[in-house]
Amino acid sequence: MQIMAxxxxxxxxxxxxxxxxxxxxxxxxxxxxxERQRLNGFAYFVLCWGQFEADIDDKCRNEIRKxxxxxxxxxxxxxxIYNPDEKRLSGLSFLDRVALLTDKSAGNGSAWADIFxxxxxxxxxxxxxLAVTEIDVQDVGRQMYQLQSEL
Amino acid sequence: xxxxxxxxxDKLDKALVQRRVDDWANRLADLLSDAVEWLPPGWSxxxxxxxxxxxxxxxxxKVSSTLVPSLTLTDEAGREAGLTPRGLWIIGxxxxxxxxxxxxxxxxxxxxxxxxxxxWEIAPRDRRERRASFDRTTFRDALA
Numbered sequence: 001m002q003i004m005a006x007x008x009x010x011x012x013x014x015x016x017x018x019x020x021x022x023x024x025x026x027x028x029x030x031x032x033x034x035e036r037q038r039l040n041g042f043a044y045f046v047l048c049w050g051q052f053e054a055d056i057d058d059k060c061r062n063e064i065r066k067x068x069x070x071x072x073x074x075x076x077x078x079x080x081i082y083n084p085d086e087k088r089l090s091g092l093s094f095l096d097r098v099a100l101l102t103d104k105s106a107g108n109g110s111a112w113a114d115i116f117x118x119x120x121x122x123x124x125x126x127x128x129x130l131a132v133t134e135i136d137v138q139d140v141g142r143q144m145y146q147l148q149s150e151l
Numbered sequence: 152x153x154x155x156x157x158x159x160x161d162k163l164d165k166a167l168v169q170r171r172v173d174d175w176a177n178r179l180a181d182l183l184s185d186a187v188e189w190l191p192p193g194w195s196x197x198x199x200x201x202x203x204x205x206x207x208x209x210x211x212x213k214v215s216s217t218l219v220p221s222l223t224l225t226d227e228a229g230r231e232a233g234l235t236p237r238g239l240w241i242i243g244x245x246x247x248x249x250x251x252x253x254x255x256x257x258x259x260x261x262x263x264x265x266x267x268x269x270x271w272e273i274a275p276r277d278r279r280e281r282r283a284s285f286d287r288t289t290f291r292d293a294l295a
Contacts, residue, residue: 008276008277012277120155120158121155124158124159130242131208131211131240132158132208132240132241133206133237133238133239133240134238135242135243136242136243136247136258136260138276139243139260140242140243142279143243
């Protein structure tokens with residue numbers, strides 16, 4: 001949550017800049033201030049996402065280890081093919097790792113669906129295609145922390 | 152995440168963007184109308200302004216800029232409050248309004264999906280976990 005607190009502190013400063021620019025009536029100054037605010041949000045989203053992704057990776061590896069250690073082969077079957085100690089985790093994609101932790105068929109509002117949307121946001125941002133006014137980091141960051149606690 | 156739905160949709164075109172803008176303007180008008188109706192005794196509308204809206208998706212799809220409403224409120228003691236649209240396409244909400252109140256700053260966000268009836272929530276800007284339905288009670292509490 002330190003990331004969130006730091007973001008809020010910076011956001012407060014940038015809000016003040018936006019208010020000051022709005023008061024001048026200079027539309028270019030206002031546009032510049034809003035763009036700084038937008039980019040700040042994007043940067044903090046990436047920071048939150050990095051931690052979120054790492055946590056999912058750890059949880060996935062731990063789940064594989066747990067399942068692979070089951071004494072009965074019918075319970076181990078399928079999990080045996082993954083090596084949790086391998087750096088690339090047997091080539092499992094991010095969404096495949098999420099699928100080992102959440103129910104893909106649970107539908108809208110499920111952890112799977114929420115993480116999928118966050119992943120879409122991350123990809124659009126990474127490819128320069130996130131044409132939104134801003135990311136509400138305080139909301140989305142908290143969502144990531146909540147999902148982490150539920151997995 | 153309604154903004155995300157637009158971005159990943161293969162149906163997003165100028166007409167749909169315009170519909171979203173018009174819907175946002177209507178939702179804002181209704182929200183501010185409710186706020187005026189809920190004003191506690193002693194509070195009044197001191198200023199109604201129009202703010203230019205020309206978000207990136209509008210520009211990309213060549214939708215003209217438009218004007219959306221904002222409100223400034225004043226009470227008998229001279230304290231001020233303001234409701235200012237922050238934006239429509241925001242990851243995390245189907246539109247957001249910033250609410251500057253005497254006892255602090257709040258955010259008002261719509262949690263509904265695109266074109267659904269709005270589901271407005273209010274939360275202190277620095278304590279977003281304290282979400283509550285935006286209604287007469289929570290509005291008046293913020294003005295207290």
